[in-house]
Amino acid sequence: MSIEIDPRSLRSRKNAEARFRALSYMAIGVAGIFLVVFFADIIRQGYTAFQQTEIQVEIAYSQAILDNPRSAIDAKIGPLVSRGVTRILPMHLRENPGLMGTTEKLWVLANAEVDQYVKGKANRLKPREIALVDELVAAGAVKKAFNTGFFTNGDSKLPEMAGILSAAVGTLYLLGITFIFSFPAGVMAAIYLEEFAPDNRLMQIVEVNINNLAAIPSILFGLLGLAIFINFMGFPRSSALVGGLTLALMTLPVIIIATRAAVRAIPDSIREGALALGATHWQVVWDHILPLSLPGILTGTIIGLARAIGETAPLLIIGMVAYIQDMPRGVTSAATVLPAQIYVWSSESMRAFTERTSAGIIVLLAVLLSMNALAILLRNKYERKW
Amino acid sequence: MNRFLRKSIFALALLLVGAGMAQARDQVKITGSSTVFPFSSYVAEELGATTKFPAPVVESTGSGGGHKLFGAGMGPNTPDIANSSRRMKDSEFENAAKNGVVDITEAKIGFDGIAVAQNKDNAPMSISLEELAMAVAANVPVDGKIVPNPYTKWNEINPNLPARKIVFYGPPTSSGTRDAFEEMVVEKVCGKIEGYEKGYKKIRQDSAYVPAGENDNLIVQKLSKDKDAFGIFGYSFLEENSDTIQAASINGVEPTPETVAAGKYPISRSLYFYIKNAHYDAIPGLKEYVELFMSEKMIGKDGLLKGIGLIPLPDDARAKIREDVLAKKKLTLEDLKKK
Structure with missing residues (x-):
């Protein structure tokens, strides 16, 4: 018996497929265009910030500096030099009295x-x-040099001095604290839910709530952090500890969900094999389930942390979006983070901050990109197919 | 892995204990107005760069949020200074007193003009304060009756004005700039126009007034695209962007440092900060910060803060206030009640 194919139906089905493909390509194309335009715009505005203009001057150390630091530099060129240079001269001279009278x-x-x-x-x-x-440029006394200050200075109100160091260190602090608190708790909770928890109404409620928490707007975690860590527990406002704990609350459900998925992907034959050989339930988890699911857990954790370091909204509530110039000197001292630094620069009135804002975004994007790349790398390298 | 687990639990416990113990603070903490923020953080940086003290932490929460934190109590977990783009309210003073914050000194640092600006390609615009109020108020008098603002074009208010759509980009309700604008524009013309008695100050909520967020740079950017629109923001943004925007004259006066300081430009306000005097002994650097802020080098006639948009007080007023602040003059409710 032969199958009769109606050529019209075949054509219309093929057309439908072509249409679907075309739409899919368009969707990817649109997303790609947005991405390219966004990157191109940020890089166009920001790349100039990685170079900074310098002037060659002669600094004369004299008694007059102590009252008027500007007098150290030739009065004609003086106004072109950053205040960040001259204002530290009096202190520098007091600490090194030997410089007096030298140039x-x-x-x-x-x-x-x-x-x-x-x-x-x-x-x-x-x-x-x-x-x-123009005259100085022609004479070779003005040059553009790589902007090391951008990576070695903290925030400043003088755009030429402003850098991301204190924000970057603050980000590391927060990341560390977030990881310390959310990773063990998240992994333990997920393993309990997957391997030990009875299947009853209570556990279903817990499960629904965890999924719900993962979708809550991040600003609510800020309010929670304010209420618990600052008002109730009395930790200092703007501190890295409060920020890290708040972000840990936010990252916890993400880690739980990722860990559960990784644990669930391990075939039952492994559990049954180990149990059949007389292993206890805990030994099965510790020696088999955990090592096998670790790549998946780490991937989920890195993605959760990457989301956490891009957050500003909850940190705004707990006072971390602020003018914080110095690096944190411990978990309880005030700290700021990269996205908060970018936000503060974006609302500065001075135009020179525009390029700093974009340069900050470039750095943040680079960090996020490398974290996500690491997650993909881990997954590809250690992923096992059963 | 077991050892790693034990170590990390130990580290965690240590961290929590350490956090509980760290109560004293060696850094000045400041909170409050986003308008005073640039000046306050400038002084903070200067203190950090030129002395041994660490740079104070300056948070920008808005005036109201700042007073709330400031008045929440005493001790190292509360800010030492509240920045404010308006005077402290009676209710805020009473709330602070209730929480034990009784010895407060008020420091007035200068003026800020609020500019009503437009795209530079437009013809210069000169309007009266009354016309501006009629364009932004929520309720206006028409034929002796108060009605929701019906005006959509400037020439409906005054036939001499251009037939241009009324659009404002301005601060949102949480902003002190908006409070000040409502007071100095709408409330001020109340009682001066027939049928418009006291008690009106709200800004219209329809599409003619677009709340554009706390970021004044966004408003400046909007003006370069929307040529009908006017933007409402602080004077420093006008000065910084004078190549793309221009200010409208109000009652024939353009906002300049001179007109604002002389009180000729009608939409200007004073900026303040408030200090907890009891914190002077406990917090290192607080005294030095206040002294530096009140110095001629900062708020003086040619001070550094003038360079970033603060409009200095007249000479004699400045000297008097400096004296009061350094003498830690105690603020009373009576002081706040008299204007």
Whole structure:
């Protein structure tokens, strides 16, 4: 018996497939375009921040510096130099009295207006100053150098001095605290739920609530953190500890869900094999289930942490979005994080902060990208098919 | 793995104990207005860079949020200073007193003008305070009756104004700038126009007023795209973006440092910070911070804060306030009640 195929029906089915494919390509294309435009825009605005303008000046150490630090530099060039350079001179001189009466020729930071002019951006230099800068450029006394300050300074109100170091260190603190609290608790909870918990109404309620928690807007965790850690437990506001604990609450459900999925993927034959050889339930978990599911658990954890380091909303509530210049010197001292730093810069009135904002975003994106790449790498390397 | 587990539990316990013990604080903590934030953090940085003290932590919570934290009690877990873009309210003072915060000094640091600005490509605009109030108020008098704001074009308010759509981008309800704007524009013209008695101050909620978030840079960006629109924001943003935006004159006066300081520009306000005097002994650097902030180098006529948009007080007022602040003059409810 032969099968009769109606050519019209075949054509319409093939057309439907072609349409579906075309739409899928379009969807990916649109997503790709958004991504490219976003990256291109951020990089276009931000790449200039990785270079900073410097001026060569002669610094003369004299008694006059102690009252008027500006007098250390030639009065003509002085206004072009960053205040961050001159204001530390009195203290420097007091600590090194031997410098008195000497001069030093140094490359120092130019102020933000000169920097923006040299980079061809909007600035508020007067025509006389522009002529002076042009003259100095021609004489080779102005250059653009790699902006190491961006990675070695904390926040500053002087755009040319502002850097991400204290925010980066704060991010590391938070990440560490979040991991210490959420990883053991999350993995233990998930293993209990998968391997030991009885299947009853209570456990179903717990399960629904965990899934629910994973979807809660992050700002609510901030309110929770404020109520529990600051108001009830009395930990200091803006501290890395409170921030880390708050983010740990947020990351916990993500880790639980990832761990459960990883544990569930291990075939029952392994459990049954071990039990048949006389292993206790705990030995099965510790010696077999946990090592086998570890790649999956770590992948989920890294993705959860990556989400946590991109958060600002809950940190706003607990006072971490603030002007915090110094690195945290312990878990209870004030700390800020990269996304909070970016947010603070984005609301500065000075135009030179625009490129810093974008440069901060580039750094944050690079960190997130490498974390996600690590998660994928771990998965590909250790993943086992049963 | 067992050893690792034991170690990590030990570390965790240590961390919690350490957190419980760390009560004293060696860093000044400041909270409050987002308008005072740039000035306050500038002084904080200067203190950190030029002295041995660590730079104070400055949080930007808005004036109301700042007073709430400031007045919540005494001790190292509460801020030492509250920044404010308006005077402390009676209720805030009473609440603070109830929580044991009784010895407070008020420091007035200067003025901030609120600009009503538009795209630079537009023709310059000159409006009166009354016309501005009629354009932004929620309720306005028409033919002797109070009605929800019906105006959609400027020439409906005054035929001499252009036939341009009324659109404002301005601060949201949580902002002190908005409170100040309502007071200085809408409330001020109440009673001056027939049928518009006291008690109106709300800004309209329809599409003519778009709350644009706390970030004034966003408003500036909106103005470059929407040429009909006016933006409402602090003077420093006007100064910084003078290549793309221009301010409207109000009652024939443009916002400049001179007109604001002289009280000629009508939409300007004073900026303050409030200090807990009892914290002077406990918190290192607090005294130095206050002294630095009140110094001529910072808030003076050619002070550093002028460079980032603060409009200095007149000379004699500045000297008087400096004296009061350094003498830790105690703020009383009577002081707040008199204007």
